[in-house]
Amino acid sequence: MVRYKMTMEYDGHLFHGFQIQPHQRTVQGVIEQALEKMTKGKRVIVHGSGRTDAGVHALGQVIHFDYPIQKSFIPADKMILALNSMMPTDIIFKEAEIVDENFHVQYSTKGKWYRYIVSLDHFVDPFKRFYTGHYPYKLDLHLMQEAAQDLLGEHDFTSFAASGGQIIDKVRTIYYVKVWEKPEEHEIVFDFIGNGFLYNMVRIMVGALLEIGNERRPVHDLRRVISAKDRQEVRNTAPASGLYLYHVFYEEVPEKYRLDKKKD
Amino acid sequence: MVRYKMTMEYDGHLFHGFQIQPHQRTVQGVIEQALEKMTKGKRVIVHGSGRTDAGVHALGQVIHFDYPIQKSFIPADKMILALNSMMPTDIIFKEAEIVDENFHVQYSTKGKWYRYIVSLDHFVDPFKRFYTGHYPYKLDLHLMQEAAQDLLGEHDFTSFAASGGQIIDKVRTIYYVKVWEKPEEHEIVFDFIGNGFLYNMVRIMVGALLEIGNERRPVHDLRRVISAKDRQEVRNTAPASGLYLYHVFYEEVPEKYRLDKKKD
Structure with missing residues (x-):
């Protein structure tokens, strides 16, 4: 498993907030769906620095997730490209880095x-x-x-x-x-x-x-x-x-x- | 009948263009619907300076229409307020004036x-x-x-x-x-x-x-x-x-x- 920390923007007006919810379009839900496709069916849990409500936007939201190493390791800049190519146009990833397992996007905030x-x-x-x-x-x-x-x-x-x-x-x-x-x-x-x-x-x-x-x-x-x-x-x-x-x-x-x- | 010339803005992204079309949300359609309510059922035809396509925006679109004098005459500035109060949030009227019948919003353009x-x-x-x-x-x-x-x-x-x-x-x-x-x-x-x-x-x-x-x-x-x-x-x-x-x-x-x- 490799932990990725990623910084993103989103236009919140068509999302039912960040946090995943059944039958609702959410930021977390959309990203987890893409990651599940990339891993061919493995669930990857996305953690956010915090929730945003329905309609709230982000210019610098940060997430982390643990991605399984399958065939090959994906470098951080390639992860940006891979995810952006699967995102709807109201989400965009801007930065990525590999972090160690002590990093937690919510608990490590200053x-x-x-x-x-x-x-x-x-x-x-x-x-x-x-x-x-x-x-x-x-x-x-x-x-x-x-x-x-x-x-x-x-x-x-x-x-x-x-x-x-x-x-x-x-x-x-x-x-x-x-x-x-x-x-x-x-x-x-x-x-x-x-x-x-x-x-x-x-x-x-x-x-x-x-x-x-x-x-x-x-x-x-x-x-x-x-x-x-x-x-x-x-x-x-x-x-x-x-x-x-x-x-x-x-x-x-x-x-x-x-x-x-x-x-x- | 009084002819009103009105200047407006709209965000085109949720409209199927300016021109009225059956079963589609259009700028002309939305305005004519509001005018029909104001006249309690009389159709008022809205003329635009020109069409805009689906997704195209306007910061200075101009329309004219002939409005029947019913109980009382509506001054131009009151027409702005009346229409804005009935518009969806992606349309806004900014200016209005009463013009004579020689004015045509399409044919009078310079x-x-x-x-x-x-x-x-x-x-x-x-x-x-x-x-x-x-x-x-x-x-x-x-x-x-x-x-x-x-x-x-x-x-x-x-x-x-x-x-x-x-x-x-x-x-x-x-x-x-x-x-x-x-x-x-x-x-x-x-x-x-x-x-x-x-x-x-x-x-x-x-x-x-x-x-x-x-x-x-x-x-x-x-x-x-x-x-x-x-x-x-x-x-x-x-x-x-x-x-x-x-x-x-x-x-x-x-x-x-x-x-x-x-x-x-």
Whole structure:
């Protein structure tokens, strides 16, 4: 068996999320199907760095799988070509490497980077409907930038986790937050890097930041929301279409992205 | 009856083209259906500046229709809101005005602007698969820029028209051609403005220019192809996904876009 670590992009809008599910088109399902063809019937389990929900995209999802050595060993760059030739056009593999058995794509992560894009157009742009969230209301960028600082550092993010999850420990550390504008595209971009994110956490944080930008919450309301540890504090979950798993770190997150350290 | 002229965008990838067809989802069909609901059952015929094929997009398609005055007159800006509220998310109306009965969206045109976008990525980017053509081979931008000049002016474009059309006069004038690069996106953009375009003409011109950029044709081969008046001269039609109806002119095409005059 050889363990391959592979970095990929996918357009999530026609997938029922990453995780395999019966009778649904999922990213994991499509890849495992291809690998099963390549091995002529052996099941190869694909592990992802984390799940993405239906409609959520990836620019830097990472997977690993153990591939049996059959007739011959497949070098990493050949594995990219082999898999890409079997993928539907909404998935593409960009990088591959052989890793040792101590590497685990989920447990070896040092950090994750999510990006959320919001279109500010009055109506939903037909070309962005699957690829952005949409907020056609008044929005103060500086208020959101100031509010985002309150998320940095280690907190119990219970207020920002969709209910129903099995995870008990809801303490996570956010290393980096940036809220910035793409004026030509009429878009606001939210970048979050942290040691992990709870179910729907990024979409709930974006929902709350938009409410602050629209002045429906005071600028430092997130401090109160975090302390409350109550999911009812934020009702506005931004839609899946704007969310991208942007990068997964397997080395320590670089110092320039450790704004939490500068904050202390 | 009041005649409305309306400018619209659409993402063509889920439409079977502009023109209404039985049992197919088309742009014209979707708009006529909405208008029929608004008039409580009266058929309102929608005229387009021209057809677009299945998969072809529009950033500036223009339509007109005659709307019956029923209870009350609908101002142009209210017509935008009314129609947008009934459109699927892949269509959006941007502008509207009331025009007199001498205006006809097809026969009053003074020029059309088509844009074609080619992605140069090695593999098809999942996020571009419906929105660009794809050419992962060696491409010399300057050769294409030089070759494109041969298309300017009045020519018989028989060699660039899909066979089977009913149009006999295949003489058209191309006013403006620009081939340019978007280096960050790794894309080449082709802009064409002319007094009219034959069926598939832009996609066939792009196909020929790509062959020149790849040095599979000499740089001034288009002169020969035009003279030949033979569709067999260009076999490579660029795919629909990269094509955008960008703008329709109802005023004279501005001097800055009349490169054909400067050429003479």
